[in-house]
Amino acid sequence: MRKIICVLAILAGTQYMGFAQKKADKTIIYGGDKHYPPFEFVNAKGQPDGFHVDLFRAIGEVMGFQVTFKFDDWSRIRQMLEAEEAIDVTDMFFSAERTQVVEFANSHAVVSHELITRDGTKNIEKISDIANATVVVEKGSILEDLLKKSELQLTVIGVNDELEALNLLAQKKYDYALVSGYQAHRFIAENKASKLSPVGPVVLPLELAFATSKGRTNLIQEINTGLEILKKTGKYSKIYVKWFGEKEESILTKISKWVGLSLFILLVLSVFWIQTLRRMVKTKTVAIKSELNEKINAEKRLKSRELELKEAQKLANLGSWKYDFESETIEWSEEQKTIFGLAINDPVPDFEKFIEFIHPQDREMVTDLFSNACDNPIIYTFEVRAVNKKKENKNLWIKIKPTYDGLKDKIVGLNGTVMDITFIKDVQTKLEIKNEELQKKNLELDKFTYSISHDIKAPIASILGLINLMSIELTDKKSQEYIEKIKLSIDKLNNYVRDVLAFSANENKKINADVIDFEAIIAESFALYKYLKGAKDIDLIVNINLKEEFLSHKSRLLLIFSNIISNAIKYQRHDKSDSYIKITVSGNSEKVDIIIEDNGEGINDEHMEHVFDMFYRGSLNSEGSGLGLYIVREVVHKLNGTIHVQNLAGGGTVFAIGIPSLALEKS
Template sequence: MVHRALTGKTHTFGTRFLRFVRALPGTTLLVLFLLLVPLCLAAPADFIPDPAHQAPATVVVGGDRAYPPYEFIDKDGNPAGYNVDLTRAIAEVMGMKVRFVFGNWSEVRAGLQNGSIDILQGLSYSAQRLSSVEFSPPHTIVHHAIFARRDAKPVKSLEELRGKKVLVFQSGIMHERLKQMGFEKDLVLTPTPAEALRLLASGQGDYAVVAQLPGIYLIRELRLTNLVPVAKAVVSEQYCYAVQRGDKELLARFNEGLAIVIKTGQYAQIYNRWLGVNDPPRVTRELALKYGAMILIPLLIVLAVTALWSKTLHKRVAERTTALAQEVAERNKALEELKRHQDKLIQADKMTSLGTLVSGVAHEINNPNGLLLLDIPVLKRVHDDAEEILEAHYREQGDFMLGGVPYSEMRDEIPRILDEMQDGAQRIKRIVNDLKDFARKDMGQKSLIDLDAVARTALRLVDPTIRSSTDHFQSAFHGSLPQILGNGQRIEQVIVNLVLNACQALPNRDCGVFIGTSYDAERGQVLLQVTDQGVGVAQEHLPYLLDPFFTTKRESGGTGLGLSVSAGIVKEHGGALQFQSTPGRGTTVTLSFPVPDRSPLT
């Protein structure tokens, strides 16, 4: 097995940058190239995050040394590709330290089973493999194609390859599928997809079945001009992370990190960089150098002036910050109160910026999701119309292949898949609408609101965190609470903070979280309680929970502003926040708001 330690970002960033710029036209490519070269050279030498936020153990990630553009060893000897960038992004957001181990695929697969490798970053899902590994949700779909020499007879499906010599990547998903179809005696196994295509180009074998994108990529890179894909997307497989059976904790961490990377937009950038752009270069190196030389000197001057200005600005900011800190130390209690208000303004500004970003992303998601909601019912009607014909053919002719899978397996799967797709699209629509409401600019206006409805909206926003933190979440809403006077958006922010804190306090998934609402008619108050079975809060810390910057989660990135901002919002509404906690047994937070009209419920 080939072991290569990850030494830094510099070379891999340069490789990804070169692949990115190959798809850009003309002058745009040149300008971006010269703008980003200094940034590439200045990239940090260490990929792993600040040691203060690292997980205690290094996760060993296995990958194929020759499966571009998904994962491969680049010309500098470093791991590169879509899988590598995605794993690095997940490790960064989850505070994990990872080490890549690349080698022949069969050896890497064996490494997962013998424990020398913790997780595979790219393994196609199959029911047969479930006996030895556990899969994450798919992070992409890999389409497989049939490749042939230009003078070969065209084929349209795997079934047409019977009796032919077929080159296939050993231990890959297509090796397993072709064996299941009875092709084993006609298969020629190769250690890498590149070797399969080389042998096919040299006249050995009749066809090669290789993942479509790696195949096209390798044909271009190896200049195998006599090869073409004769049947694209004959089989489509789910491409996932995989761990040994039973390693649910590591898989859960990667699942959570993958969800975060998708939400932040990093996933889309990584996908487009490696899988979304696969065009041949449009500009020669000589032409790039020619035009680059014409603007290099002015550009370097601009960059130098920018760097000098930035350094001066940072120095002035540092000097001003020091002066302000000295003044704060000498001021009395009134200035401390002013500082707390300033902190709230900073937090509000961050939320405004986040709201603008979320609104833009939500709009971009709604457009393609709207197409899904329109097209999926059409597909369901098409399937319903075709089902009788397919069943008749099945009864008369026996089993046949449909989408690369036997019809006997797909007959029950297709309706389920279409229903899941429609349910998923509807769920996306609801979540996006909730995010848009949560991120909409807050004008500070108050109106009569239903606390139950506000709480339900807040729970939908944090539903992924709840599901990744506990198997025991319960909610109990009053159902007929009197309305309170307030700003629903701000109160929603308070509930989101309380639920997130409860989830973060849980030591494991067996501990639960409860949220409920009630009405205290005697006091004329509407109440909301959030209870967790977490680690609890020490009694000496309870008086300081609402102080700005006080946090017991500093090691995991806590800022101490969440509860402080929430307390300010509650105070503006005439409400109160109360905490009860027992170390080791959990915490209960009670949120109360006055009812404008104390008339009894009807």
């Protein structure tokens, strides 16, 4: 069965390759370490180069997508990948912990590492010999993670790259550097005066694989398919030889070299063995006692961690399991048995009995995923419904990870976890119901606000018409004074209704991407308030420094400019003859910065922190509704922008607004 699935997977991969080659608009951004030759680095021409660059570009060619490269320090690249920011793929050493935050493709290389020191007389026989030392490693690497978690009480120093680690070691700043063997020997050969040398055996051979952010399993499958195609066509071997080996030699030459090398190594080992035999005999007893104590302590720690793991699984409602193909044995943790309603002493069910717990509508999916996992070394995660032995309905989140044996180059088993998310699903369902009710109430409130505001505007218009008639017929001074006061009050009410409608429109109106003409919007905003008292006495100064097309929402930008401009006109200093509003717009197609400055009355410091609050007015004499600047802030936030205000030293205020392009959201 597994062989048939494997053949079908290869045929599907071949068909997928043909389909993928038809794509022309897909681009994958590869993030690489700029200081990690020969795998990846920035060459003398300032261009991305190395084994991974050639390999991933070849994968893109056979799978039909374009590849662009973004190189930086490794710690920064890792942060961008995990945050799903700016890059799609990078290379990373595989570890079980890292599978919690990234998705791994099949490994394509194994990298060994070595301890480097300045003191060539040191002899490290086991890793515990470096206890309490200071070790420098590449920041954000798996080596840093492993050393920090060790119980050797090491002082671990993280730096930008392995080359920096070796340079710092050569400057006598630390005891050891733990780096890749290739990087170490290359540095030692090029810097003989550094007096650096490897000590002890080669350590930590780690699998290197391409990785994506969590959940991008489709891209992982494409990468695996591309790697398989490159290996079958021989292109992978050519790329590998280009960066790590010489051109092909005859079989006789290779055998001669290996025989000679083996004899040389045998001779060196013989001499070394004779020289160290006496010392080994003297220290053997001490070493045995030390190792025995270590084993005893390790067993104690292991038991303690097993108890901690059980407690952690109980708290998280998380069970674990594993299955070995060769021995056909299945293991379940205690918490997994509890999830499925089994007693601790109950036997572990086989797959046929396990599938009976799964909801009938989900069984086919679960069977297919377990079958695929037997032949594809990628992680599967999925949600299913189940009914346990106690007839309790459960929602479960299952993860399957194939156990890959690199030496045998095949999958030898499966392992994974089962999380009981029934409570979470119940809470989520209740929350969704509450959100629907809240959205319905908000919609009803918006409709009510909009209806009331429109209903008020009609009688306001009628009152203004009557006031105009009264001003014509009642010409005496006292009547005209009363009429003017009534008109001012009606204007305030009209402005309030306008602000309420503007707020409602900002909350509910769909955001559309318009090509923005800032000069036209500013001119339109100023024209809306040319009837205000003092509008003719204020100069409008506009500087637009924007050479690229910018996309945003036109009517919302009009709200921003009109509200700030109207405030500047209302609160200008009438004792000045040079009142102005200065508007500067600068930026590019991705973001604009808007500066709106006036030399008016300014804002009292005691009111500054409240100017954007709803219905806040600095004094009882304020003519506004207290909604203008609140609406401005809400509109800016709706456009994912920022806004700040401060007083100028010579009087007046300045608003600083930053708005990103809506084109970025579309991309």
